[in-house]
Amino acid sequence: MSEHESTHHDSLTFMRELMDNADCLITQSQVERALDRMAEAITDKLGDKLPVFYCVMNGGLITTGHLLTRLGFPLEVDYLHATRYRGGIRGGELFWRVSPEVPMAGRHVVIVDDILDEGATLAAILAYCRAAGAASISTAVLVDKRHERKAAPDLKADYCGLEVEDRYVFGFGMDYKGYWRNAPGIFAPKGM
Numbered sequence: 001m002s003e004h005e006s007t008h009h010d011s012l013t014f015m016r017e018l019m020d021n022a023d024c025l026i027t028q029s030q031v032e033r034a035l036d037r038m039a040e041a042i043t044d045k046l047g048d049k050l051p052v053f054y055c056v057m058n059g060g061l062i063t064t065g066h067l068l069t070r071l072g073f074p075l076e077v078d079y080l081h082a083t084r085y086r087g088g089i090r091g092g093e094l095f096w097r098v099s100p101e102v103p104m105a106g107r108h109v110v111i112v113d114d115i116l117d118e119g120a121t122l123a124a125i126l127a128y129c130r131a132a133g134a135a136s137i138s139t140a141v142l143v144d145k146r147h148e149r150k151a152a153p154d155l156k157a158d159y160c161g162l163e164v165e166d167r168y169v170f171g172f173g174m175d176y177k178g179y180w181r182n183a184p185g186i187f188a189p190k191g192m
């Protein structure tokens with residue numbers, strides 16, 4: 001076996017075992033119900049505002065897709081890519097990979113992400129939206145992680161689906177070292 005094949009095999013085995021042994025914290029049907037509730041609340045507030053939704057790549061991809069198909073009103077979609085984990089499991093400096101294209105000035109902006117953890121990502125994106133002159137800014141996250149390490153003590157999303165305990169989680173957009181964003185629920189590696 002070449003070195004490349006052996007590394008590939010080890011990673012495949014590791015990632016399969018990670019999933020097989022993971023604790024399921026939130027099932028797919030709980031996620032679906034949370035998305036229904038978020039969609040209803042967003043529709044009440046923004047249904048007649050012609051808002052622009054910005055997906056925070058990569059983690060926000062799955063939540064954005066599932067949320068948007070529940071919204072029966074006219075809206076625009078764009079994305080931005082800001083990352084502070086960069087494939088690891090600890091946050092660092094925020095790195096802007098891609099800035100949004102649709103101008104925010106005078107628009108009702110909705111930022112959609114998978115998780116509010118320490119909140120540094122969301123805080124920086126909010127500052128960006130304010131500087132860009134958005135008429136209003138709302139934030140929607142699928143999960144908020146319960147702990148006392150938030151970037152600001154009152155940092156909350158306007159629309160939040162669920163809370164998770166203070167463990168590193170993956171699934172429904174969230175990765176474990178780049179993998180398992182596709183897991184259909186929210187999971188935590190055993191023992192972490």
Ligand SMILES: O=P(O)(O)OC[C@H]1O[C@H](OP(=O)(O)OP(=O)(O)O)[C@H](O)[C@@H]1O
Pocket residue numbers: 056057058059060082083084085086087091113114115116117118119120121122175
């Ligand atoms: O609240 P924070 O502690 O700032 O963490 C939350 C952010 O971290 C993750 O992104 P990440 O930097 O891992 O990039 P990714 O979306 O490409 O995985 C997640 O998608 C959020 O955007």
Ligand code: HPA
Pocket residue numbers: 059085115117118167168169170174175176
């Ligand atoms: O717990 C997490 N899982 C995946 N991505 C994350 N980004 C911040 N926290 C997390």
